[in-house]
Amino acid sequence: GQNIDQPTEMTATEGAIVQINCTYQTSGFNGLFWYQQHAGEAPTFLSYNVLDGLEEKGRFSSFLSRSKGYSYLLLKELQMKDSASYLCAVMDSNYQLIWGAGTKLIIKP
């Protein structure tokens, strides 16, 4: 079966760096997405990786290794507003999105 694994919850300190991992086993691969979802709000698109390597976008970076079935989202200079759930999703060979259960990130002062 197809599966996406990511930690259920993580805690980090304001100003620090946190890495949220996502591992996947899917039927084929057509890209990996990260979305951010604040409590009670819509998920919003953060990044899309289809080739190996690191993509940087301001304080957020996303990394992909297709051979290892692995991605991470790196958040630098954490701010209180980064407290949210982070959803990893992989597009399989049929362009179906397979979702992880999300990682709830708690930022402490």
Add this chain to the structure above:
Amino acid sequence: ETGVTQTPRHLVMGMTNKKSLKCEQHLGHNAMYWYKQSAKKPLELMFVYNFKEQTENNSVPSRFSPECPNSSHLFLHLHTLQPEDSALYLCASSQDGSGANVLTFGAGSRLTVL
């Protein structure tokens, strides 16, 4: 308004009620989606409409009935629901239903079935 708008934001209904969820997008997108989000579970795709045609129905019980009158509007009609149907129902849209399109989500309708 811009983006994807869902109404109502909160809905409480009994198992014998009939209600509808509404979704509207002003992004000029041609694909619209219904997802179910339950606590600590992955998003579950329910229905997909591409250019007003239903292209996906992921074995959703018939007590959920979608309707897509045009590319901007999507409804989810609910009847004789079960308590386990209580969840956040998210609507999303994308440019079209093919390829690796970015989804734009609404804030969801929180449904409680008593």
